Amino acid sequence: xxxxxxxxxxxxxxxxxxxxxxxxxxxxxxxxxxxxxxxxxxxxxxxxxxxxxxxxxxxxxxxxxxxxxxxxxxxxxxxxxxxxxxxxxxxxxxxxxxxxxxxxxxxxxxxxxxxxxxxxxxxxxxxxxxxxxxxxxxxxxxxxxxxxxxxxxxxxxxxxxxxxxxxxxxxxxxxxxxxxxxxxxxxxxxxxxxxxxxxxxxxxxxxxxxxxxxxxxxxxxxxxxxxxxxxxxxxxxxxxxxxxxxxxxxxxxxxxxxxxxxxxxxxxxxxxxxxxxxxxxxxxxxxxxxxxxxxxxxxxxxxxxxxxxxxxxxxxxxxxxxxxxxxxxxxxxxxxxxxxxxxxxxxxxxxxxxxxxxxxxxxxxxxxxxxxxxxxxxxxxxxxxxxxxxxxxxxxxxxxxxxxxxxxxxxxxxxxxxxxxxxxxxxxxxxxxxxxxxxxxxxxxxxxxxxxxxxxxxxxxxxxxxxxxxxxxxxxxxxxxxxxxxxxxxxxxxxxxxxxxxxxxxxxxxxxxxxxxxxxxxxxxxxxxxxxxxxxxxxxxxxxxxxxxxxxxxxxxxxxxxxxxxxxxxxxxxxxxxxxxxxxxxxxxxxxxxxxxxxxxxxxxxxxxxxxxxxxxxxxxxxxxx
Numbered sequence: 260x261x262x263x264x265x266x267x268x269x270x271x272x273x274x275x276x277x278x279x280x281x282x283x284x285x286x287x288x289x290x291x292x293x294x295x296x297x298x299x300x301x302x303x304x305x306x307x308x309x310x311x312x313x314x315x316x317x318x319x320x321x322x323x324x325x326x327x328x329x330x331x332x333x334x335x336x337x338x339x340x341x342x343x344x345x346x347x348x349x350x351x352x353x354x355x356x357x358x359x360x361x362x363x364x365x366x367x368x369x370x371x372x373x374x375x376x377x378x379x380x381x382x383x384x385x386x387x388x389x390x391x392x393x394x395x396x397x398x399x400x401x402x403x404x405x406x407x408x409x410x411x412x413x414x415x416x417x418x419x420x421x422x423x424x425x426x427x428x429x430x431x432x433x434x435x436x437x438x439x440x441x442x443x444x445x446x447x448x449x450x451x452x453x454x455x456x457x458x459x460x461x462x463x464x465x466x467x468x469x470x471x472x473x474x475x476x477x478x479x480x481x482x483x484x485x486x487x488x489x490x491x492x493x494x495x496x497x498x499x500x501x502x503x504x505x506x507x508x509x510x511x512x513x514x515x516x517x518x519x520x521x522x523x524x525x526x527x528x529x530x531x532x533x534x535x536x537x538x539x540x541x542x543x544x545x546x547x548x549x550x551x552x553x554x555x556x557x558x559x560x561x562x563x564x565x566x567x568x569x570x571x572x573x574x575x576x577x578x579x580x581x582x583x584x585x586x587x588x589x590x591x592x593x594x595x596x597x598x599x600x601x602x603x604x605x606x607x608x609x610x611x612x613x614x615x616x617x618x619x620x621x622x623x624x625x626x627x628x629x630x631x632x633x634x635x636x637x638x639x640x641x642x643x644x645x646x647x648x649x650x651x652x653x654x655x656x657x658x659x660x661x662x663x664x665x666x667x668x669x670x671x672x673x674x675x676x677x678x679x680x681x682x683x684x685x686x687x688x689x690x691x692x693x694x695x696x697x698x699x700x701x702x703x704x705x706x707x708x709x710x711x712x713x714x715x716x717x718x719x720x721x722x723x724x725x726x727x728x729x730x731x732x733x734x735x736x737x738x739x740x741x742x743x744x745x746x747x748x749x750x751x752x753x754x755x756x757x758x759x760x761x762x763x764x765x766x767x768x769x770x771x772x773x774x775x776x777x778x779x780x781x782x783x784x785x786x787x788x789x790x791x792x793x794x795x796x797x798x799x800x801x802x803x804x805x806x807x808x809x810x811x812x813x814x815x816x817x818x819x820x821x822x823x824x825x826x827x828x829x830x831x832x833x834x835x836x837x838x839x840x841x842x843x844x845x846x847x848x849x850x851x852x853x854x855x856x857x858x859x860x861x862x863x864x865x866x867x868x869x870x871x872x873x874x875x876x877x878x879x880x881x882x883x884x885x
Contacts, residue, residue, distance in 0.1 A: 266294060268660040273297040273362060275388075277350050277379055278369030279326040280304070281640050282393055284316040285649035286369055287330050291338040293653055298341065299363070302327040303349040307601045313642040351378050351728055357783055360386035365659050367391045367652050377696075377726035378782060380405065380413035384697055385783035389659045391652050395644045400672035402651040404687055406664060407697070414726075415691035427798070431512060432522060436617050436625055440634050443612035444598045447504060448605065450485050452585055452596035487586065497582035501530050501575070505615050525619045533575045554588045556580035556607045557627070565627040569611070571618055577611035600635025609634050647672060651682075695725075701774075701787040705806040708762040708770045708792045713740060716762070719803045720788075721777060727784065733776040734767060762790070 274295060276286060279302035290298055306314075306321045306329060316333040317326070327345040334343060348354070350370075360366065360382045368390065370376050376392065383390040383405070390405040392413055405412050428434070429442050484503065487496050505528040513524060556562075556577050562569070569577065581604055585593060589604065598605050610630040617624050625633075651670050658666050668684035693700050704720065713732075717740070721727040732740040740754050762769035769775070775788040796804045 269294045270296045272364035275363040275366045276300045279330045281313045281645040282369035284314045285646045289649045291334050291341050299344045300327045301346045301350050357385045381782040381784050391655050400648040403669045404667040410687035412697040414696040415694040439613040439616040443609040447612045493583040493586040497579040523621045555603045568626045574611045574614045581608040606631045695786045703808045704788040705791045705793045714758040727779045731778045
């Protein structure tokens with residue numbers, strides 16, 4: 260294939276880009292400069308100040324605007340002849356269905372999370388469109404090619420479920436700062452400012468934000484305690500909450516002597532032991548009339564350096580100030596607040612609350628910069644890595660468009676210590692015959708059918724582990740569950756009434772031997788779950804109380820194929836620590852999918868043409884990426 264044939268292909272064919280973040284900005288620019296004429300771009304995010312250091316198509320004046328639309332306008336300024344269609348929306352939306360994907364010759368992903376990647380993979384399989392995947396973290400990156408029927412699909416290799424910790428660790432015996440951050444996000448922030456009607460699985464343990472054996476007049480009911488009382492100033496409320504969660508609750512936990520026989524005993528913290536009384540006994544009473552989403556406790560307290568680790572007094576001041584500012588400046592958010600890494604005040608609250616709890620339990624505190632990275636699932640990006648990866652995406656797209664699929668490579672940006680190679684190209688693997696996505700082979704669901712509910716299965720297995728967005732569940736010919744805007748009201752109520760029933764108590768009991776068929780019509784996805792009853796689970800290793808086995812496990816640790824174990828920054832954040840990760844609003848370069856199990860893999864690796872004699876070499880050991 261010559262350059263003329265490439266030119267004709269790229270001017271004629273339509274390509275779809277998903278994601279306009281760090282990689283996406285570089286990719287759109289490179290596509291336009293390479294000569295691509297017909298580009299569609301999907302991104303649901305808006306521009307944040309934190310994007311500007313690497314997403315070079317954006318300027319400060321663009322903050323708050325659509326990434327997709329601004330990226331289009333920026334590129335058209337230096338390539339006005341390119342037909343770029345910008346879609347500001349979630350790629351999971353119904354409008355981006357299989358027929359939409361069929362109009363493109365190739366799909367190029369610059370996404371940031373596992374759920375969206377899975378969704379695009381399934382639509383590409385259904386539409387018969389090749390997919391080029393990508394990801395970066397720091398100096399590391401990768402580009403992978405997926406062709407239906409010829410190479411493995413994106414999900415042919417197992418992606419570990421987001422790491423989660425047992426509830427008792429989070430609420431009772433934290434040993435790492437991430438435990439405290441999860442506690443601050445999912446319990447403290449939610450209790451104070453979130454939707455209190457929503458069930459919180461961290462609430463099932465009585466040791467942290469729950470009542471114990473105490474004078475109910477002093478402590479009050481948990482549901483009422485975290486409400487501003489009549490005549491109470493916001494500073495008084497903040498002080499009352501402080502003493503409750505960092506003082507009284509710790510003392511209550513200490514009453515269980517058995518818990519602390521082999522652990523360091525935590526130290527209760529009370530405000531009057533940390534700050535002068537005048538700092539937390541003011542009588543002002545904010546009415547929340549002034550709304551300002553960018554308000555900051557750091558600004559009002561004169562704390563300028565986000566990389567400085569605050570001492571206990573500073574953390575206490577930030578904790579008190581954030582609560583007061585929410586009531587005085589963000590009152591409209593109270594009752595519906597959800598943590599967002601770009602919400603400065605929420606990040607400040609989580610940092611201070613996590614640090615205070617960490618100090619109580621003898622855990623080193625961290626700066627807001629580090630805490631934000633852990634809480635917001637951030638791995639800090641490097642613009643040059645994004646540019647390299649974007650160039651590699653375009654090279655693979657050119658091969659696909661000119662039918663040179665045999666030349667396609669999975670390329671990993673990682674320095675090989677003995678070969679001195681920065682870019683490691685690897686031949687794509689064949690489709691995995693055990694893949695539950697592209698081969699539809701069955702899975703085994705181990706679950707306690709007496710205690711687990713259908714809601715548990717949907718949330719913890721189908722959505723979190725299998726990436727199903729809109730599940731339809733059948734047992735034989737019986738429809739057990741479905742969702743949709745066109746669903747009749749009485750049927751929707753019927754399915755909802757069964758969600759909290761245990762599997763074994765369904766009209767036709769769901770227990771060992773029962774096969775559940777799961778479908779997602781939007782994704783054109785279908786799989787079978789063979790149910791196996793199991794009484795107990797290891798709370799440390801299996802905190803969900805459910806286990807998917809069979810084909811997912813069977814493809815791990817083979818001797819003769821590349822096994823890229825996909826690892827995001829799960830060790831750092833709520834996406835992993837707390838089992839969440841379905842938001843599409845982080846930067847694509849903040850989640851890195853790396854071939855950690857390259858170590859020990861035996862694989863043919865293509866060398867550059869300039870190398871003497873050998874065109875191929877066997878790699879006996881490649882470095883693990885973290």
